[in-house]
Amino acid sequence: MPKFPEVSLLNGSFVFRKRRILNWVVLGTTYSTMYMGRYNLSLANPILSQTYGWDKTQVGAIITPALLAYGIFAIINGPLADRIGGRKAILIGSLGTVFFNFLFGLGAYLGFLGKGNALVVYFASIWMLNSYFQSFGAVSLIKVNSAWFHIRERGMFSAIFGSMIQMGRALIFFLGPLLAFWLPWQWLFFIPSLLILLMAGVTFLAVRNTPEECGLPSIDPAQVSTGDSQAVTVRYILKKIFMNPVTLTIALAEFCTGFVRQGFEQWFPRYMIEVQQLPLDSPVFQKNAMAVIIAGIIGAVFAGSISDWVFRGRRTPVAFLGYLIQVLSLGVIWQTRDVSWVVAAFVVNSFAISVVHSMLSGTASMDFGGKKAAATAAGLFDGMQYIGGSFVGLGMGWLLDRWGWGSWGPSMIGFSLLGMVLMAVLWNARPTDSSGH
Secondary structure (H helix, E strand, O other), X not given: OXXXXXXXXXXXXXXXXXXXXXXXXXXXXXXXXXHHHHHHHHHHHHHHHHHHOOOHHHHHHHHHHHHHHHHHHHHHHHHHHHHHOHHHHHHHXXXXXXXXXXXXXXXXXXXXXXXXXXXXXXXXXXXHHHHHHHHHHHHHHHHHHHOXXXXXXXXXXXXXXXXXXXXXXXXXXXHHHHHHHHOOOOHHHHHHHHXXXXXXXXXXXXXXXXXXXXXXXXXXXXXXXXXXXXXXXXXXXXXXXXXXXXXXXXXXXXXXXXXXXXXXXXXXHHHHHHOOOOOOOOHHHHHHHHHHHHXXXXXXXXXXXXXXXXXXXXXXXXXXXXXXXXXXXXXXXXXXXXXXXXXXXXXXXXHHHHHHHHHHHHHHHHHHHHHHHHHHHHHHHHHHXXXXXXXXXXXXXXXXXXXOHHHHHHHHHHHHHHHHHHHHXXXXXXOOOOOOO
16 A cells, blocks of 8 residues: 655654644545435435425335435444445445446436336435445544544544535535536436545545554554454454443434434425425525535534533533534424524524534544444444434325424424433543543
8 A cells, every 4th residue: 555755754743643634634525525425315305206296205215215224234334344444444435325326316217117116116225225335434434533533632623524524515505406407307416426436536545544554653542442452353342332331322312313313404405495485496595505504514613622622522411412402493493484583493403413413423433432443333323323314204204294394393302302311311421441541
């Protein structure tokens, strides 16, 4: 594997920081383009109904298998990424995402499938396979970062990564309506494929798993695997992650996060169209979509900052605050249809979701998994989030078909409340090294 010449001779911490910046900027940008190949479906949601005459339950039948597959395979692929390394894992994930986004768009040309359930099954199968490869993304990112960042830095750098990920959503919410207006809907899937392919090539050239692979000395991240000489075996992983009451409680909280996050993100573009009468290419819709993205970025930065500097490395109090804000904003969405109040609640809810997501999936997984099992912890947390989110496809589609948009807000509030309770239970939880300190 080639080394970068500027790091072959160590000339102080500046060289380390320079190489680390290159690593996480490329890795974060690659993951953000993968987000484009995931959230493009939320923009295609109403277009598929308009094109093929499908109701919300049929569109939900595409969403649910994909989210469930992501959740299950994130749990499985976490240990795999711990064994093969984050760099190789994200290359597998990004190239698979390219292939299946292309095949999803290709479905527009498969006239022999008709416009009924056979086409629904095709789209659901392709999107489920796309989700399998997407599930490599988060675990890869966490695995690589766990070797490059000290525990007291992770909140802030997870905030930076969270911001870069939000840029992937921003790109698709900005480009998507323009593509849908000027081009056939399938280009919502073709364009992200090309961008992901480009970043996969850059990742191959630039990203390295550890400082040692760049000719730099390793760092002591002061985490749960410090001083731990055990090999990464199935038994090690089961004990470290799946038999730890703290990680299991966080996983349950992430199930709640998933229901709220996906319930909001998969359906809010359609809500804006059907309830607020704003088409995707409306300037009002685009400005509000951008406000939601910006709020997500601010939420990630806010969470990372106060977890490192105020709570001294504790993540759960910050997540508690995020869940509380979710409850309040979802209550507003439930009680009013006034567009100004709804938009404000959308923005605040995006902030709150980002606070929780960056703290639990993005940071707590590195803290409690340690360098050796970080990807496994990330897979468990992220996987449970998407298993929770899988209920918002068929389930929420049916709920909205039967009870209308008035049922949307309250269906998510209970899960935010449960997340609050779980974070209160773990209020003082923090990782310890292998010696118990």
